[in-house]
């Protein structure tokens with residue numbers, strides 16, 4: 001599929017649910033979200049049909065996200081069904097890792113071969129504060145389980161927020177002894193959580209990835225270690241997406257930087273997003289949404305195709321400059337990141 005600006009669109013990100021077993025301050029309000037009626041959420045058979053139609057149009061990769069995808073019942077069966085859709089070459093999943101230790105093997109057997117785990121800090125108290133109650137050890141156990149059952153690559157994504165004072169150096173070192181691909185993602189002040197459930201963060205909390213890399217390299221210099229070196233294309237992890245990758249010399253994994261704000265990567269954007277209620281979003285930074293659910297429920301495959309084609313036509317060439325907080329009012333848990 002090509003969009004109106006000549007970009008190849010071969011990647012669908014599908015949110016399975018708005019619900020989550022955590023309440024990260026930058027993503028969800030403290031008291032959770034308004035319940036979405038069960039009927040409004042896409043059923044698994046609808047998702048599989050959508051993926052089949054999209055695959056006929058050229059989609060090759062699907063990422064399942066949320067909310068927390070692992071809290072949705074039967075997710076292993078969905079993974080199996082999506083992985084079997086003709087034309088789909090790659091199924092991946094983004095999770096907070098809380099349930100991963102117990103589910104890793106089943107997911108892997110079902111055809112999921114790579115996973116992204118979101119983790120912003122290794123400090124138990126900071127993790128509890130960011131996630132409003134989570135236990136970092138469960139996530140670390142999930143990451144180890146993912147490596148043990150053979151997920152490859154396993155990426156660990158940290159949202160960098162200036163006010164959080166994260167220890168980027170310590171975090172990046174996760175990539176040294178284990179084949180983990182640590183990635184720092186610039187915080188996006190979007191959604192009605194742009195006020196961040198009281199945390200009060202805004203655009204000033206965006207910390208550009210170049211600054212994070214500099215902080216890591218400065219610490220390396222202080223500790224007498226060699227700093228990060230760029231990774232050539234052949235050593236980048238599969239599904240690298242818009243990240244720029246580096247590595248500590250001799251490390252088993254890599255350190256990546258994703259800069260949605262400081263460096264637009266709209267020119268390489270290859271994706272469409274589906275919300276849990278079947279809204280088709282051409283751009284992460286816009287609330288513009290097409291209704292897929294009703295055509296999946298009442299329409300033919302051709303009509304589903306037509307909605308996908310319309311999304312390709314309306315996909316913006318690039319998102320607007322900040323203030324992104326104004327660009328979208330929807331919380332990240334509803335879009336899936």
Ligand code: SAM
Nearest residue numbers: 027066067068094095096118187188332336337
């Ligand atoms: N629950 C899963 C998880 O946390 O990985 C999947 C959904 S979550 C919305 C997807 C990703 O979006 C996570 O990596 C999360 O850290 C990121 N995210 C949420 N809100 C964000 C924000 N305001 N800016 C940047 N990333 C954000």
Ligand code: SF4
Nearest residue numbers: 020023024027067096
């Ligand atoms: Fe849940 Fe993921 Fe949002 Fe955190 S970032 S509240 S884990 S959906």
